[in-house]
Amino acid sequence: MDAARLNWLTAAETARLIADGALSSEEHVRACLARIEQTEPTVQAWAHLDPDSALEQARDADQRRMRGAPGGPLHGVAVGVKDIIDVRGLPTEDGTVLHAGRLPRHDATVVSRLRAAGAVILGKTVTTELASYAPGRTRNPHNPEHTPGGSSSGSAAAVAAGQVPVALGSQTNGSIIRPASFCGVYGFKPSFGMVPRGGVLRLSRALDHLGVLARSLADLALVTECIAGYDDDDPDTQPPRARPPLSAVLAQEPPMPPRLALVRTPFWQRLDADARGAFDELAESLGGHAEPVDLPDSAARAIDWHRTIFEADLAASFELEYERGADKLSASLRGQIERGRQVTAVDYQKALARREIVDEGFEELFAGFDAIVTPATLGTAPKGLAATGEPLLATLWTYCGLPATSLPLAHGENGLPLGIQLVGARGDDARLLRTARWLCAALAAPA
């Protein structure tokens, strides 16, 4: 194996080579660290990196393997963790000076589960301010003058730059789908309640999702499988009979060719020419497998209901930060919090209750379709680092808790990547990933 390219292996490939003894975890982690050293001055994806600790975890993994201890599905594989997710012994500063120096004493549930699967926690990736809109310092690896998107900026950029095969992100509005689209990687926001959020900065109990950024669909399935499932600390997770068999279903052929709903969204006029062209081209190449579907009017209004919940929850979650350090918050977050303080409990509950009604509409839609195909972002990553771009096209699916994935299937005229978003029925994450694989294959080799 060419050491200079080890960093580009996927997590699944890396895990297999390590399990076979063809690669050590230490070699793998050294390749990641070397790539970080080379690219980090430009990309700036990492908030906290402790190479010594990462190498120590890697050597531990190698020794355990050599002693014949059974290895987990991520044995020896490096993972990046968004800096709103607690990792014991590493700072978790949430992208704000107000939490500077915060050193968690416990791993978040998902980090414990990654460790139990054998993963090496490489470090903490840059988040926007409190996982909201004000950017961190990360740049887009495809062009450092452009935003990587946010709020999972560092996770998407690190994976795109080949610094780490996979990283955890989170999404309360468009924080996985948008950076995945802008950075040209695979992003996955599983169904609401699929991944437990204990030990993670809370923005909104009703809207927060954890998810994964990766360079392959197989890696999305592999990592999600390791972190998903009921946990006592997250009342929105439900005890499942077993972990969702994402990898196994992903490896299956669909029993019949999927039926796809092409959804231009009520915001089609706001898409730029690149995004519209890419979507129409995709629609054409899907031929009879896809059918245009209009969303009901409530879909556009869901953006307002999402905002009501989001801003009220930001006001409640960051009340202390606002009261003690409003001057250290960005103007945009201050504005959100101040609007959120005005929301009444009745309007808040209405915004929550309407979700059930919108959900029912989607249940009907998914009786006829395997997935919705829809743009992931309004266009490619905007130029400039003062903002992270518009989350609009991810909002509805976040509001409803539907599983969504961004697939790096298109490019703009400027050569920057552009994601295609696939959305599935709530709880049917495995079928969504299987449909995504079918779609990627169909586009690579059109019939």
Next chain:
Amino acid sequence: MDAARLNWLTAAETARLIADGALSSEEHVRACLARIEQTEPTVQAWAHLDPDSALEQARDADQRRMRGAPGGPLHGVAVGVKDIIDVRGLPTEDGTVLHAGRLPRHDATVVSRLRAAGAVILGKTVTTELASYAPGRTRNPHNPEHTPGGSSSGSAAAVAAGQVPVALGSQTNGSIIRPASFCGVYGFKPSFGMVPRGGVLRLSRALDHLGVLARSLADLALVTECIAGYDDDDPDTQPPRARPPLSAVLAQEPPMPPRLALVRTPFWQRLDADARGAFDELAESLGGHAEPVDLPDSAARAIDWHRTIFEADLAASFELEYERGADKLSASLRGQIERGRQVTAVDYQKALARREIVDEGFEELFAGFDAIVTPATLGTAPKGLAATGEPLLATLWTYCGLPATSLPLAHGENGLPLGIQLVGARGDDARLLRTARWLCAALAAPA
């Protein structure tokens, strides 16, 4: 069996006699109907009664038994259902003229489960206005000049008057515990999330509980077992491994004598002399089995947090009623709704979030004690029918979702009944009932 006393049998006794062929369901239901005919002019416990339908269900049950069909645990047993719980074919009018003539097309989940257990739905029992504070027409069977308590007024009175062995009630503040105490019956509000609420008038998703009124602890266990357990339609229920084995645990001796925490509550000064005397007498007779425990200050403040959630939820739940028919609502409910409309989303969420903190305090307490013993009401049923009495002593346990039961163990100087409340650890409903049985036995035969 003396036909004139059949109506006083418990549900468990009735079910056993029916299963043995010593009693028919029709005889049992006729005995209930006869008792209703005799006492209803005074008690007025029923909102809707359909004797023909009840007798038809009873004859069906008898025929099924004679054909050798396997019978459920309530085979042939009459049950009363509070008039906020949907029963197909019977009006469900929620105690308000605004819902007059409302005829549900589906049974509530708990009613389906009662039918599956073989029960005969005898009729709908009177509720206060929208299960809130404004009284219905029911009177206390022990003295018709006194309130039966509310909001499950008809269920408690019907059971106390020997009109039906068991009835379903609901509690959002003190609506099972208070009428149970005032009417001298056993009342049980299981843990939050134990009994699914599909098809039941919603006051507050966070606070609404369904429960049971009965004339024995065994009946509380028997009926709760039939209606408890996960249901898709209620997101606050959790898939259990199996139904809670309440009856089986109730029948066990505790492995060691229970340790009881005597909680006078922060409201001790508001109790009347009867209630204080009864509680102190109980405390004395429990001797070394019980130990006085002071609640933290947050317990008193929980009353305010409960009110914040309750009023905001009433405002959201009854928005249509308020907008279309405020003049047909009671002044007290209008006041609650109007205060609820002023609650901000931030204060609402804080009131919800503080519950987790109070809960943690109770988890510590229940590490050292099997149950809390505490007064159920400030005294016996107040005179007059214009109000249903003060729910204060039930509020904290409702807010925290802890299982609570009122035991008819005391009386006031006026001869009216007075309940003793036992509260258990959340989710440990079986232990609570077993402890209650121990307590009743210990008081009947002091060592």
